[in-house]
Amino acid sequence: MRKIMVGVKRVVDYNVRVRVKPDNSGVVLDGVKMSVNPFDEIALEEALRIRERGEAGEIVAVCIGPDDAQQQLRTALAMGADRAILVKHDGLLEPITVARALKAVADRESPEIIILGKQAIDDDNSQATQMLAALLDRPQVTCASKVEIKGQTLVVTREVDAGLETLEVDLPAVISADLRLNEPRYVKLPDIMKAKKKPLDVIEFASLGLADPGQLKITHYEPPKARAKGIMVKDVAELLAALKTKGLVS
Amino acid sequence: MTQILIVAEHDGTKLNPSTARCVTAARQVPDAKVTVAVLAAAPEAIAAEAASLAGVDAVLTVAHPANAQPLAAVLAPQIVALAADYSHVFGPSTSFGKDVMPRVAALLGVSQISDLMAVDGSHQFKRPIYAGNAIVTVVATAGQKVVATVRTASFDAAGPGGSAPVTAASPNVALPTHTRFVSKAEAKSDRPDLQTAAKVVSGGRALASAENFKLVFGLAEKMGAAVGASRAAVDAGYAPNELQVGQTGKIIAPQLYLAIGISGAIQHLTGIKDAKTIVAINKDAEAPIFEVADIGLVGDLFQVVPELEKLLG
Numbered sequence: 388m389r390k391i392m393v394g395v396k397r398v399v400d401y402n403v404r405v406r407v408k409p410d411n412s413g414v415v416l417d418g419v420k421m422s423v424n425p426f427d428e429i430a431l432e433e434a435l436r437i438r439e440r441g442e443a444g445e446i447v448a449v450c451i452g453p454d455d456a457q458q459q460l461r462t463a464l465a466m467g468a469d470r471a472i473l474v475k476h477d478g479l480l481e482p483i484t485v486a487r488a489l490k491a492v493a494d495r496e497s498p499e500i501i502i503l504g505k506q507a508i509d510d511d512n513s514q515a516t517q518m519l520a521a522l523l524d525r526p527q528v529t530c531a532s533k534v535e536i537k538g539q540t541l542v543v544t545r546e547v548d549a550g551l552e553t554l555e556v557d558l559p560a561v562i563s564a565d566l567r568l569n570e571p572r573y574v575k576l577p578d579i580m581k582a583k584k585k586p587l588d589v590i591e592f593a594s595l596g597l598a599d600p601g602q603l604k605i606t607h608y609e610p611p612k613a614r615a616k617g618i619m620v621k622d623v624a625e626l627l628a629a630l631k632t633k634g635l636v637s
Numbered sequence: 638m639t640q641i642l643i644v645a646e647h648d649g650t651k652l653n654p655s656t657a658r659c660v661t662a663a664r665q666v667p668d669a670k671v672t673v674a675v676l677a678a679a680p681e682a683i684a685a686e687a688a689s690l691a692g693v694d695a696v697l698t699v700a701h702p703a704n705a706q707p708l709a710a711v712l713a714p715q716i717v718a719l720a721a722d723y724s725h726v727f728g729p730s731t732s733f734g735k736d737v738m739p740r741v742a743a744l745l746g747v748s749q750i751s752d753l754m755a756v757d758g759s760h761q762f763k764r765p766i767y768a769g770n771a772i773v774t775v776v777a778t779a780g781q782k783v784v785a786t787v788r789t790a791s792f793d794a795a796g797p798g799g800s801a802p803v804t805a806a807s808p809n810v811a812l813p814t815h816t817r818f819v820s821k822a823e824a825k826s827d828r829p830d831l832q833t834a835a836k837v838v839s840g841g842r843a844l845a846s847a848e849n850f851k852l853v854f855g856l857a858e859k860m861g862a863a864v865g866a867s868r869a870a871v872d873a874g875y876a877p878n879e880l881q882v883g884q885t886g887k888i889i890a891p892q893l894y895l896a897i898g899i900s901g902a903i904q905h906l907t908g909i910k911d912a913k914t915i916v917a918i919n920k921d922a923e924a925p926i927f928e929v930a931d932i933g934l935v936g937d938l939f940q941v942v943p944e945l946e947k948l949l950g
């Protein structure tokens with residue numbers, strides 16, 4: 388039966404308003420709530436639905452990240468993944484390194500479908516899916532909003548700037564989940580208990596024998612420019628007058 | 638000298654304005670020679686458009702039937718072959734560029750600089766992270782190829798006035814057949830394009846139905862504006878997905894952004910930070926949108942919007 392691999396990243400929760408450290412050396416992460424990247428939850432949910440339709444067997448959740456990311460992998464197991472793999476690496480990882488590590492895992496696991504989130508909401512890079520597909524020399528479909536399996540192909544609709552686009556790709560393939568692909572399920576308490584017994588393998592990043600090229604260095608963090616304080620108007624007439632003053636309506 | 642290759646975005650017949658914005662970004666790199674590559678089934682007319690942009694030094698065309706639709710897996714190996722002669726490869730940070738450029742970067746063995754928003758030097762750039770809540774300075778290793786997507790809202794479009802020579806290229810690479818185009822569903826409308834419009838009227842969850850969302854379309858029409866929407870409005874089916882503005886939708890920089898019944902979540906605000914004037918209409922005086930609004934009006938949109946439309950005549 389078809390295996391699905393899903394990427395799970397540990398990120399700052401989407402509700403946190405991230406702030407830059409006063410010394411510009413990074414962002415404040417101490418005591419901040421961490422969660423599964425929202426797009427990865429959607430990716431996992433899609434894998435679960437494919438399996439529930441009887442179109443896949445095992446689902447493996449994979450994270451390249453720090454030891455603490457075991458928490459997020461446990462969440463993935465509680466949602467319904469069968470196994471989890473943590474490739475342990477502390478510190479910042481470049482997209483190409485993440486893709487190479489995911490490829491190393493994919494080479495061992497030989498999944499037919501790989502689903503990642505379309506971007507991680509911390510570094511907003513949006514590169515892992517495309518890079519992994521390139522390294523595997525397999526098809527990619529980014530920003531998926533609908534996925535259908537037809538024999539040995541996937542028919543995927545993706546959200547693009549102009550609207551929607553549908554592609555057909557041969558399996559194995561790598562796809563990335565967009566917001567409207569599905570709505571992830573809530574994890575129930577009994578599932579959390581069950582997840583504790585599911586296998587979670589920890590692999591040292593160094594054991595994969597990958598070069599970590601360190602091509603891009605982040606040398607400075609700064610807050611975005613603040614906007615000037617605005618004015619409040621009391622009614623529509625005042626609003627219109629203010630817009631006219633700025634030459635925005637005639 | 639720095640040799641920059643820009644991957645043109647187009648719809649098969651016309652150049653997308655995002656390309657002209659990439660040209661402006663590329664021109665800010667010191668000592669750059671700027672080449673635009675047009676990969677298409679019939680690239681001639683698109684190439685002529687690119688050649689007429691000020692700041693473009695050369696245009697390369699790759700004509701191939703497989704390039705009729707922008708499939709990342711098909712385009713990437715061709716771009717990689719062209720990239721041999723270049724130190725930098727830029728594409729727009731649009732759904733086209735975000736799809737193809739990381740594939741190019743991976744084949745070149747480098748990480749991409751996503752959403753480049755400022756050029757500090759040939760190998761030093763700024764980009765946003767955490768939905769724009771932090772801006773980082775990224776330094777690429779000297780001697781490494783720089784692959785980047787350009788955040789289009791951060792750069793004006795290069796104007797006309799160029800007359801670059803156009804050369805045909807035919808990279809000798811095998812093209813995969815594992816990825817096939819099936820169909821496209823594009824909303825055809827006479828409204829201004831959301832990504833380039835000078836004015837945008839945007840609606841949120843408060844509109845409460847697709848029927849009510851027509852209020853937003855009506856006001857936009859009266860103002861000659863494009864229409865945008867929050868994720869909540871799109872998720873609920875009041876507006877189509879291509880109208881979503883924000884971290885995971887479109888990043889825009891209009892002269893005027895009018896937010897109607899939108900609370901101002903971080904993920905939404907990151908899409909409108911570069912708007913010149915932000916106007917917010919919301920019935921909740923505490924809504925976070927008012928923290929970034931230049932002009933705010935506390936009120937019920939179902940009264941305010943019809944009244945505004947009436948006063949606009």
Ligand SMILES: Cc1cc2nc3c(=O)[nH]c(=O)nc-3n(C[C@H](O)[C@H](O)[C@H](O)COP(=O)(O)OP(=O)(O)OC[C@H]3O[C@@H](n4cnc5c(N)ncnc54)[C@H](O)[C@@H]3O)c2cc1C
Binds near residue numbers: 508869882900905920
């Ligand atoms: C990973 C991720 C990515 C996301 N990406 C995006 C994105 O790209 N773009 C985006 O927009 N969101 C995005 N979101 C969602 C975002 O967090 C918010 O949920 C969303 O923007 C809320 O939309 P809204 O402002 O329309 O709705 P709400 O937050 O529900 O706000 C509705 C507002 O309308 C006001 N209102 C209600 N009735 C009236 C009335 N009669 N008259 C006037 N005002 C009224 C209310 O006071 C309220 O402020 C993302 C979220 C996640 C987790």
